[in-house]
Amino acid sequence: MNKNYYAILMAGGVGSRFWPVSTTEFPKQFHDMLGTGETLIQKTFSRLSQLIPKENILILTNEAYNAIVLEQLPMVNQNQIVLEPAMRNTAPCILFAALKIKKMNPNAVMVVAPSDHWIEDEAQFRANLQVSFDLCETEDTLMTLGILPTFPNTGYGYIEYDKLNSKPVKKVVQFREKPDYATARKFIQSRNFLWNAGIFVWSIPSILKAFQTFQPEMLAHFMKGFDSFNTQEEQQFLKEFYPLAENISIDYAVMEKAKNVFVLPATFDWNDLGTWGSLYDKLPKDVQDNAVVNAKVLLENASHNIIRTATKKTVVIDGLHDFIIVDNDDVLLIYPKSKEQDIKVIANKLK
Amino acid sequence: MNKNYYAILMAGGVGSRFWPVSTTEFPKQFHDMLGTGETLIQKTFSRLSQLIPKENILILTNEAYNAIVLEQLPMVNQNQIVLEPAMRNTAPCILFAALKIKKMNPNAVMVVAPSDHWIEDEAQFRANLQVSFDLCETEDTLMTLGILPTFPNTGYGYIEYDKLNSKPVKKVVQFREKPDYATARKFIQSRNFLWNAGIFVWSIPSILKAFQTFQPEMLAHFMKGFDSFNTQEEQQFLKEFYPLAENISIDYAVMEKAKNVFVLPATFDWNDLGTWGSLYDKLPKDVQDNAVVNAKVLLENASHNIIRTATKKTVVIDGLHDFIIVDNDDVLLIYPKSKEQDIKVIANKLK
Numbered sequence: 001m002n003k004n005y006y007a008i009l010m011a012g013g014v015g016s017r018f019w020p021v022s023t024t025e026f027p028k029q030f031h032d033m034l035g036t037g038e039t040l041i042q043k044t045f046s047r048l049s050q051l052i053p054k055e056n057i058l059i060l061t062n063e064a065y066n067a068i069v070l071e072q073l074p075m076v077n078q079n080q081i082v083l084e085p086a087m088r089n090t091a092p093c094i095l096f097a098a099l100k101i102k103k104m105n106p107n108a109v110m111v112v113a114p115s116d117h118w119i120e121d122e123a124q125f126r127a128n129l130q131v132s133f134d135l136c137e138t139e140d141t142l143m144t145l146g147i148l149p150t151f152p153n154t155g156y157g158y159i160e161y162d163k164l165n166s167k168p169v170k171k172v173v174q175f176r177e178k179p180d181y182a183t184a185r186k187f188i189q190s191r192n193f194l195w196n197a198g199i200f201v202w203s204i205p206s207i208l209k210a211f212q213t214f215q216p217e218m219l220a221h222f223m224k225g226f227d228s229f230n231t232q233e234e235q236q237f238l239k240e241f242y243p244l245a246e247n248i249s250i251d252y253a254v255m256e257k258a259k260n261v262f263v264l265p266a267t268f269d270w271n272d273l274g275t276w277g278s279l280y281d282k283l284p285k286d287v288q289d290n291a292v293v294n295a296k297v298l299l300e301n302a303s304h305n306i307i308r309t310a311t312k313k314t315v316v317i318d319g320l321h322d323f324i325i326v327d328n329d330d331v332l333l334i335y336p337k338s339k340e341q342d343i344k345v346i347a348n349k350l351k
Numbered sequence: 352m353n354k355n356y357y358a359i360l361m362a363g364g365v366g367s368r369f370w371p372v373s374t375t376e377f378p379k380q381f382h383d384m385l386g387t388g389e390t391l392i393q394k395t396f397s398r399l400s401q402l403i404p405k406e407n408i409l410i411l412t413n414e415a416y417n418a419i420v421l422e423q424l425p426m427v428n429q430n431q432i433v434l435e436p437a438m439r440n441t442a443p444c445i446l447f448a449a450l451k452i453k454k455m456n457p458n459a460v461m462v463v464a465p466s467d468h469w470i471e472d473e474a475q476f477r478a479n480l481q482v483s484f485d486l487c488e489t490e491d492t493l494m495t496l497g498i499l500p501t502f503p504n505t506g507y508g509y510i511e512y513d514k515l516n517s518k519p520v521k522k523v524v525q526f527r528e529k530p531d532y533a534t535a536r537k538f539i540q541s542r543n544f545l546w547n548a549g550i551f552v553w554s555i556p557s558i559l560k561a562f563q564t565f566q567p568e569m570l571a572h573f574m575k576g577f578d579s580f581n582t583q584e585e586q587q588f589l590k591e592f593y594p595l596a597e598n599i600s601i602d603y604a605v606m607e608k609a610k611n612v613f614v615l616p617a618t619f620d621w622n623d624l625g626t627w628g629s630l631y632d633k634l635p636k637d638v639q640d641n642a643v644v645n646a647k648v649l650l651e652n653a654s655h656n657i658i659r660t661a662t663k664k665t666v667v668i669d670g671l672h673d674f675i676i677v678d679n680d681d682v683l684l685i686y687p688k689s690k691e692q693d694i695k696v697i698a699n700k701l702k
Contacts, residue, residue, distance in 0.1 A: 315683045
């Protein structure tokens with residue numbers, strides 16, 4: 001395995017649209033959302049470790065989840081877990097992690113990957129990642145993996161690439177924020193738009209050069225602590241300096257500004273598992289198109305529901321269609337799939 | 352308190368239409384169905400003990416429920432609990448209990464009362480019971496308390512009484528089995544029909560005389576063990592003889608045949624709590640007519656539901672109307688109120 005390959009696994013999110021399963025105390029990436037026996041972060045780690053040495057995978061997460069990470073990824077060493085002392089957007093934590101990696105291996109190429117997405121075809125993922133690593137090792141390039149859109153989703157950002165380029169890796173024209181429906185339809189019809197899945201690949205020199213160009217203050221801010229990184233003093237520096245870093249996304253801070261951004265249209269099927277509805281799409285269904293996780297069910301006159309219980313309890317339903325039914329020790333949720341976006345609001349209301 | 356007053360509390364039923372709360376292991380009468388802090392059998396015992404000495408109240412139940420009875424009614428002595436060695440209808444167990452009471456007090460008057468019904472107005476209940484006891488102490492009469500029907504219920508038996516009789520206690524013309532809807536409507540319009548609530552009052556001599564007349568074989572069968580009753584030998588006799596007794600209801604065995612049957616139209620409000628719907632009727636409601644037991648709820652676009660959880664868990668519902676939602680450790684039931692009669696079938700299917 002190539003010792004220059006590194007990964008940053010982004011595992012600090014809360015996933016409140018998956019309430020009541022996903023909570024601030026125990027968010028989505030630490031749950032076995034698909035009922036396969038593995039949690040999302042376990043699946044993601046295992047996918048990455050096919051190409052990347054296990055000890056080169058850093059987990060970026062929140063202090064509150066440190067124990068969960070160690071429990072779910074027992075092969076991970078405490079010093080691979082990067083604990084954000086404050087909730088910041090992706091730019092500061094990616095920069096900090098990149099600097100830590102630079103200190104370990106200045107020739108590293110790295111991938112940034114969300115820990116809570118669904119990717120089934122691991123061979124294709126590995127192949128796409130290999131292409132990206134190969135390119136980033138030789139060229140000063142910021143790479144991203146884009147997802148072929150299957151419908152005009154208004155919940156994702158899009159990546160527009162240069163149509164005239166016939167090579168497999170495309171030059172990015174621009175990043176586009178979540179569009180309205182009409183715009184999303186136009187994107188799809190244009191055939192040179194991809195979904196932004198938040199998967200980035202670059203070499204350490206390239207990403208630091210980009211920060212130097214577009215976020216020199218942020219880079220200087222973190223460089224003050226460079227000597228302490230990967231040592232006992234790191235925590236002390238972080239505690240003081242991390243909360244002062246700007247709250248900004250890597251897309252906005254760097255990717256949308258840089259001219260050397262390329263995208264590889266991914267050849268694997270992908271789902272961000274952002275809502276109960278997207279999870280429903282990825283689960284096996286019964287003849288009435290009900291998707292069931294854990295529960296033993298007796299369903300009559302019930303279709304297109306997603307039913308999930310914490311334990312193997314018996315669920316008897318008659319007369320529900322297109323509902324989300326989620327039950328655990330503390331909460332029972334019975335909610336129309338069409339209103340899945342409101343679940344976040346309810347979760348906050350009940351806090 | 353009158354030492355001649357006795358009661359038989361019928362507590363052997365299973366109440367499978369209240370599944371999943373009521374189960375064979377822990378039936379309805381032992382649950383706090385109304386969320387008042389008392390189980391139905393506790394409420395019934397307390398109601399009866401206002402007029403009847405506590406030690407004169409016998410509990411007729413199944414061996415499997417002995418421990419539950421002792422736990423829920425700690426004032427009850429083991430020898431007040433009559434355990435049926437086999438599931439039989441009401442006639443054999445009432446006869447056996449009557450013979451036990453005869454041996455304790457041949458001058459006793461007794462009431463037979465179900466343990467799982469709802470009666471709120473305890474003063475009126477006591478007054479009606481007093482009238483019945485008074486009559487039965489002096490006359491050779493089999494009394495029953497009849498309930499003024501409020502709608503043409505096809506799930507109850509009816510008692511037709513002599514219209515011409517203007518006294519408060521009416522002579523019964525005949526017992527009528529569960530009618531069809533048209534017949535039930537006619538009953539209501541006739542104004543001399545009452546619901547049979549299974550509450551009977553009589554003296555020991557009167558009920559034994561009735562058994563002698565209409566069920567001489569059953570009486571002879573049990574008289575074989577009379578010497579053993581209320582002694583150590585009782586169990587041995589029961590084990591051998593009880594399962595051989597005819598499986599027949601007290602209504603069919605005695606009440607429908609006897610000529611000295613009278614009914615007192617009850618002046619208390621009554622509900623048999625036979626189904627989730629009848630429980631719903633008796634529970635307090637929110638502004639959208641949802642009845643909630645135990646749960647903390649967040650309801651939107653939800654009305655006329657009955658919602659019950661085993662613990663104080665949070666229930667979030669959007670888009671359900673006229674549903675039964677019951678959740679406990681083992682089962683979640685989401686079922687239309689209109690199909691409440693089918694719950695029994697489901698409970699059996701899942702056994």
